[in-house]
Amino acid sequence: MPHLAAHMDSVPPSGIRRIFELAQSLDDVVFLAVGEPDVAVAPHILEAAARAWQADETYYTPNGGIPELRAAIVAKLAAENGIMVDAEQVWVTNGGMHALYLAMTLALGPGDEVLLPDPGYSTFPMNARMISAVPVPYTLRSSRDFLPDFDELERLVTANTRMIIVNSPSNPLGAIFPRETIEEVLEFARRHDLWVLSDEVYERFTYGALHTSIAALDDEDRVFSVFSLSKTYALTGARVGYLVTPPGMSQILRTAQEAIISCINLPAQFAAVAAITGPQDHVLTAATHYRENLQAATELLRELGIEYLEPSGAFYLWVNVSYATGGDVAEWAERFLLEQRVAVAPGSAFGRHGEGWIRLCVAADLADIETGIRRLPRPPAQSTA
Template identity: 75%
Template sequence: MPQLASHIDSVPPSGIRRIFEMALALDDVVMLAVGEPDVDVAPEILRAGSDAWLADETDYGPNGGLPALREALVRKLARDNGVVVDTEQVWVTCGGMQALYLAMSLTLGPGDEVLIPDPGYSTFAMNAAMISAVSVPYPLRRDNAFLPDFDELTRLITPRTRMIIINSPSNPLGSVFPEETLRALVEFARQHDLWIVSDEVYEAFSYDSPHVSVASLDADDRVFSVFSLSKTYALTGARVGYLVTPPGLSTIMRTAQEAMISCVNTPAQLAALVAVGGDQQHVRTAGLHYRQNLDAATALLRERGIEYLQPSGAFYLWVDVGYATGGDVAGWAERFLLEKRVAVAPGSAFGRGGEGWIRICVAAGLDDLLEGIRRLPEPARRQPDAQTPEPGGISVRLARPDEHDEIARQRLEAYRLDFTIGDDYAVQILDVPRHAAIGEVWVAVDDATGRILGSVTTPRPGELLTPLGRPGEFDFRLLAVDPASRGRRVGSILTDFVIDLARERGAERVVMNSGTEMTTAHGLYERRGFSRMPDRENPPGIEPSRAYGLELQERRATTD
């Protein structure tokens, strides 16, 4: 089989989807992880789509969308957003996600940099990688009210910076940027000659003040605006969104649409026409439902003493669970799902700034929402420093032969949670006696119970374990944590042990390969200063992988 394009391996998988798909394989899960509206679609919208299918309205349509729908969107933009455009600036897309991808692919080339919010919607970084651009996170921090720091933004600018993405109301934060912040961002983009992509998918749900569209503040045609009917009208599966462009791009837009999708299906567009042009009472009713859920959920969080960001838009709650996660919220979220049967989105899926936080979707039945919050751990478990808890109670030692079967079981279960394992690789994972014969198999053990919590394999002194390693380096593989022990920092403890062992044995660098889907592990390694080694990735005959290396003399302080 030929190799895939080299940049595809750099596209990060969705940490939200991972939790979602794990949850689908379980029974009786309280689903609070995915932004799926729980309200019914208005009957007239359903009838419009149904009638179109029954009337065989299934021919190709114009690249830009049905003229009547584009005209209705032009009227809506002028009325609700203060954005005056003509129909040749409004392009109907396959959901807001295609609109976002279209805007980024038109303006960014290989190596170009795009400033993305952190925490921010995971698809921002995924799209950048898909087109070989470079995403540069700009932090939204609690100590700055989750607003951009313009001094920090300025420091992030390089000659390759081409775009900034703004998302208000925010997914995942549920926050809304004040108008003065939006004006300052537009001015910042003007000063540095940047394109702006404004993600306004949650425009209908701004609770404390009217929604402000960034394009209404733009004086020099640098804004692409992304909208969607998915959240506003509960039409997530219909896949209808639209992109509003600066003027003068109609020729290239037709070409791009033809190359990507040709057109959006006609029945969905006819349903969208009724949605946009009809009575909006069902949208207001949905907004009231989400607001009531937010009020009830935040009241319960306050009662339990759990901290959160006060929501002002969208239908999400950004909740601080750092007191319980031990610096690995992704691993904790998986364990929480397996043990408590509640699916939440780990904050780290939205960027490094999300570590210690979770996103809860309140577009759910109120009873389910409150039950999910009740199952959160008690904040009394908060440690003096939740981000750097002491690893006491866990020791690392060489494995005994009578422990090989348990190590094999844990490896297989842990790896199956992260990616699909082929039969050949499963055989390799299970062959612990061979690994102990050619290298050293170490186990992390609970000091109180003696139970094995995880394991890792390293080379014998003076040797290398895999073809990845080179003279002067220390390679390791098969780091696995028992799924029942996730959230106890076992992976962090084993990784730190490997680094210390490598230093003790005089190595200059620690190296390893990791499967492309093992994003939790990637985050752990990157927080310890490991960096990608693309020149050593995907050797012939090997499954797609990411190679990481850590220069020991340059190791940064950990934050786990």
């Protein structure tokens, strides 16, 4: 039989999905591995989608999305992000994942290098390999509060480097880059004439820290910005995100969208209009819920003497269990699931420098979160003989 394309062997599998699928085959599992909001979708959003289905509004739409959705996004970006664009710079996508892939497809070719965070979202290197680009990790270390080391970035840049990816608020870390760091990223990109890809999917969930959209500071048209309704409005299965591009790309994007997806399903687009333009109190309620869960979880981790990164955004906890994993946190997480019935995401799924750490999702029932944390092994200093 014919062979698959040679570069497909280099696409790394998802370490998160491995745990998720194993957990699905087991009973009585505490699920803390996948970033699935545990709050209900607001009724006005569901009603908008339901009306579209009942009215048989199931036809093709423009490649970039229906005009009312693009207009709503343009207004939202100006009001909330300080990003001034026109509708032709907004492209409605099949979730944030598709927006990331689309931006990388536009900017990167075979052999081009992309700087991406380590630890960082697992799809970043997967996307790069899918298009025969080369992922080059830059390290986010606990000793630097998980902020980029620009001396390291200077050493990593080559003649083949085309893009740097920034993810703030971060998945998996829950860290937020301060404005000063965002400005340094832009200056670094200017020096080396790089595209910047900014993943801002968790923009609405911040705790005592200010989220800065990098495109709001960009005056050289080098930033692609990725947003999603999945986490903000608990619409993970509806698959609606959007890519915000520099100006002048509408024709190539129209072609790219047609080739990849044509358009997003229409009822989901009407739901997205209702989500963005309608009441936002349910988003604030969700943010309060996640913040309270994070506070309770961190208090328990401190009580147990387990190291973690104090989160500034998103709904994850980055927890150090290296004392128990024997240098292979992926194998340990699988064993922990089988023995303790708790599903956590191994840190190595987010890059080499995630080894020894795990990501806990707190978008869950607080009792489950506390149960999962109490089943973690104690650090040696906390052991009792």
